Every structure is written in structure tokens, then in C-alpha cells.
Amino acid sequence: MRRHLSWPLFIALAAATCSHGEDASYSKRAPILNRLTATIGAQSPVRWQSRDHTPAPVPVAAVGDPRYTARLSGGIRNIDIAAVMKQALSDGVSVILVIGDGFGESHRKILATMRPTGTGRVGSHFERIANTGARGVCDTRSAGGITTDSAAAATALACGVTTANGVIGRALSGARCDSALALARRRGMATGLITDTRVTDATPAAFFAHVANRRQESAIAAQLVDGDTPDIILGGGACYFIPRTMAVRSHPALNGRSVGADLKSRRDDDRDLVTEMAARGYRVVTNTEILISAARGSNRILGLFAGHTMNTTIDRDDENTGEPGIDLMARTALSVLARNPKGFFLMIECGQLDLVSHMNDTGAVVGALREMDDVLRVCLDHARANSARTLLIATGDHETGAPVIDPQIAGMRAPALSLDAIARQRRSLRRIVIDARSTDELRTRIDTETAFRINLEEAKIIWGQ
Numbered sequence: 215m216r217r218h219l220s221w222p223l224f225i226a227l228a229a230a231t232c233s234h235g236e237d238a239s240y241s242k243r244a245p246i247l248n249r250l251t252a253t254i255g256a257q258s259p260v261r262w263q264s265r266d267h268t269p270a271p272v273p274v275a276a277v278g279d280p281r282y283t284a285r286l287s288g289g290i291r292n293i294d295i296a297a298v299m300k301q302a303l304s305d306g307v308s309v310i311l312v313i314g315d316g317f318g319e320s321h322r323k324i325l326a327t328m329r330p331t332g333t334g335r336v337g338s339h340f341e342r343i344a345n346t347g348a349r350g351v352c353d354t355r356s357a358g359g360i361t362t363d364s365a366a367a368a369t370a371l372a373c374g375v376t377t378a379n380g381v382i383g384r385a386l387s388g389a390r391c392d393s394a395l396a397l398a399r400r401r402g403m404a405t406g407l408i409t410d411t412r413v414t415d416a417t418p419a420a421f422f423a424h425v426a427n428r429r430q431e432s433a434i435a436a437q438l439v440d441g442d443t444p445d446i447i448l449g450g451g452a453c454y455f456i457p458r459t460m461a462v463r464s465h466p467a468l469n470g471r472s473v474g475a476d477l478k479s480r481r482d483d484d485r486d487l488v489t490e491m492a493a494r495g496y497r498v499v500t501n502t503e504i505l506i507s508a509a510r511g512s513n514r515i516l517g518l519f520a521g522h523t524m525n526t527t528i529d530r531d532d533e534n535t536g537e538p539g540i541d542l543m544a545r546t547a548l549s550v551l552a553r554n555p556k557g558f559f560l561m562i563e564c565g566q567l568d569l570v571s572h573m574n575d576t577g578a579v580v581g582a583l584r585e586m587d588d589v590l591r592v593c594l595d596h597a598r599a600n601s602a603r604t605l606l607i608a609t610g611d612h613e614t615g616a617p618v619i620d621p622q623i624a625g626m627r628a629p630a631l632s633l634d635a636i637a638r639q640r641r642s643l644r645r646i647v648i649d650a651r652s653t654d655e656l657r658t659r660i661d662t663e664t665a666f667r668i669n670l671e672e673a674k675i676i677w678g679q
């Protein structure tokens with residue numbers, strides 16, 4: 215039987231590696247993970263050059279009317295994507311935006327290597343979109359620097375405004391920005407936001423919130439209810455929706471079975487946003503089964519599948535709580551949003567890709583890339599079936615980690631692992647490190663749950679003995 219990780223430690227680990235949170239207790243285990251990835255990196259054909267965001271441009275792919283896609287080919291800026299989406303929405307065309315958080319050219323190449331095009335092979339869906347529509351390269355810089363964070367990047371993608379790192383939905387002047395989602399709402403179109411992190415995290419937040427600092431997630435959750443509330447909201451982050459002092463599992467509408475249900479509220483007031491949303495006609499759902507059944511009869515759904523951040527792809531639903539994949543969330547949301555005759559706007563964030571790239575966890579990155587590509591397949595199928603009225607755009611908000619496939623490493627080191635072997639990793643390194651209670655357990659779990667191998671001496675050094 216699998217031992218579950220300590221949830222607060224998991225959050226700290228997820229947060230502290232990406233300036234996406236504030237808990238300092240991760241510092242005890244972060245060096246272990248860093249030494250582990252450095253050690254097993256020698257066995258991998260993927261070499262990581264950074265543990266942070268880089269200024270490298272990100273790829274763009276789009277299918278739809280050439281009036282829009284032509285403006286997304288070649289060298290563009292991230293604010294151009296918002297301008298094109300707003301034009302399409304103003305013309306009554308539905309827009310699907312898929313954002314791979316941290317998805318750079320390097321990640322695109324790994325995905326293309328994993329899913330090559332060729333005889334009898336479809337290839338990656340990102341390449342299919344780029345090859346049949348438009349292919350661009352997008353500059354992601356924010357105000358005052360060439361390396362952006364997800365807040366400034368998402369504000370650029372959502373609103374077409376270049377702002378400072380950490381800022382959500384506000385210009386440098388402090389003025390509130392108008393997002394593509396807000397425009398779609400004003401036009402009577404249906405709207406949706408999907409993420410596998412938290413619905414209050416920077417990327418989805420930029421489409422509805424206006425705050426000076428992305429860490430104001432309590433305020434962001436309130437603005438989700440008070441402002442430009444999308445019809446479909448799916449992701450993690452339940453702790454920001456319940457009254458302070460309450461635990462997620464104690465809320466009657468959250469059924470006590472989600473990932474991180476023991477987590478206490480992180481609201482700074484007594485508002486019960488879950489109940490407020492239910493009173494406004496939203497179906498509140500917490501697992502895949504209820505989500506699918508709610509989508510049949512309801513046009514407004516708030517899905518909160520985790521107390522805090524959802525699990526990364528290869529750890530998804532490890533707690534057997536019915537935690538959905540992003541592709542399922544996308545398919546379900548599209549079935550609801552497409553009912554609106556005026557069209558819709560949908561943003562889908564593959565956010566875990568960034569977190570596992572920060573950790574240089576190649577196996578988890580490959581899993582997240584495969585999931586992103588599965589999401590793109592769902593969206594491409596929809597776009598093709600509704601080609602006259604749909605614009606599909608896939609891109610990254612910035613690049614994270616700068617991984618490169620280095621054939622020399624594969625050739626010079628033994629055993630040389632293939633990407634296919636690494637892709638069979640069953641658990642994220644983050645989870646393995648948090649769950650391990652001894653050097654021997656660390657060694658055993660690396661041995662049984664990943665393609666990598668470490669010996670006991672290496673395990674002791676990694677553990678810090």
C-alpha cells in the first residue's frame with residue numbers, strides 16, 4: 215500500500231520551487247531533490263540548463279481562419295496573441311487558448327521526439343496544429359526584464375498589456391486591464407478556465423482578476439465570484455474558497471474526498487465562496503464522476519478537485535479521489551460551452567509542466583508534455599468539427615529549465631536511457647523524495663518507480679548523510 219505524502223510539505227515543495235508560494239519548510243528537502251536530479255541526470259539524454267524561467271522565446275501554433283492565424287506566424291510578441299483573440303471574439307468566433315506553463319522550444323522538441331511524425335504515426339498534435347495552420351515564435355519579455363513570470367505573461371496573453379512580474383490584470387500604471395474572457399462575457403458568449411494547479415494561480419487569474427501581487431489569492435478568489443465570473447471553472451485551490459479556520463473536508467459541498475482535503479482555509483475573511491457560487495446557480499463538483507454528470511445538465515460549473523494545487527500528471531489521482539486529467543476537463547468543458555449559440559472563450563492551462571520543469575524532473579516533464587498534447591488533440595478535434603467558427607491557439611507563457619536532448623550524453627554514459635524508458639516513470643521525484651523516510655527507501659523507490667538507478671552510496675550523499 216502506498217504511503218501518502220504529508221500534504222503541507224507537498225505544498226511547500228510545490229510552492230517554494232517556483233515562487234508560486236511562500237512556505238519555507240521545503241528548504242529541508244529541496245537540496246535532496248536537487249542532488250537527486252543532478253545525480254541521475256548523468257543517466258539521462260535530457261540535460262537541464264536551469265532550474266528557473268529563461269528568456270527563450272516560446273513556440274506558437276494556431277488553426278482557424280487565416281485572418282487570425284496569419285497574425286500568429288513568424289516572430290510575434292505575447293501581447294499579439296491577446297489582440298488576435300479579441301478580434302476573433304469580436305467577430306463572433308470561438309477561441310480556445312491552450313497555455314503550457316513553462317512550455318518553450320526545448321519542450322516542443324522533446325514532445326516532437328517523443329511523438330515523431332512518420333509512417334503510420336500521427337506525431338505530436340502541437341506539430342499537427344502548427345503544420346496545418348500557423349507556426350510562430352513568441353517573445354515573452356515583461357516590463358523591465360527579458361525573463362517573465364507567469365503573472366506578467368498571463369496578463370499579456372489575456373489582456374494584451376505588458377506589465378511587471380507578479381502583477382495580475384493590471385497595467386504598469388495600475389489601471390485594470392480588459393481580458394479576452396471579459397470581452398467574451400460582454401458579448402454574451404460562454405466562458406471557461408481550466409488549470410491543473412489552482413484556479414487562483416497566476417495564469418487563470420489574469421483572465422478575471424486585477425491585483426498588484428499574484429500571492430493575493432484570497433482576493434483573487436473573491437474577484438472570481440464578484441467580477442468576470444466564467445461559466446466553467448475547473449482546477450485546484452479549494453482552500454481559497456472557504457471561510458477562514460474551516461478545513462476543506464469540513465465544507466458540506468466539498469465532500470471531504472479531494473486531494474489535500476485536510477488543508478485549512480487560506481482565506482483572510484469569513485466569506486464562503488463555494489456556497490455563494492452555488493447560490494448563483496453553479497454546480498460545485500469535486501471529482502471526475504460528478505463533473506461528467508453535472509456537465510450533462512448544467513451550464514455553470516465550479517470544479518475544485520484539490521485543497522491546494524492538483525497533482526502533477528504522473529501523480530494524478532494517486533489518492534483515488536477522482537482527480538481528473540486536463541484532457542477530460544477540456545472535453546467536458548467544451549461539451550458545455552459549445553451549447554452557447556454565440557460561441558465561447560476557453561483557456562486551458564497545463565500548469566504542472568512549469569513546476570516539474572523547475573525541479574528538472576524529466577520523467578514528470580515528459581508526462582506533463584504528453585498530457586498537454588492529449589489536451590491539444592481534444593481541442594483540435596473540436597476545432598476541426600467547427601472550423602469556420604473556432605480559433606485554436608497553443609503556446610507557452612515562458613520557458614522553464616531549458617532542457618536539451620544531448621545525444622552525446624546518451625552515447626557516452628552507461629546505461630544510456632531512452633526517452634521512452636524515462637517516460638515510464640510512475641511517480642514524480644518530488645513525491646518520491648517527500649515520501650522516502652530513509653536512504654534505502656529512496657534508493658528502492660528510484661529503482662522501482664523510475665528508469666534511473668542510484669546505489670546506496672549515492673543515496674547517502676543525496677540524502678545528506
Ligand SMILES: [Zn+2]
Nearest residue numbers: 232568572614
Ligand atoms: Zn515557474
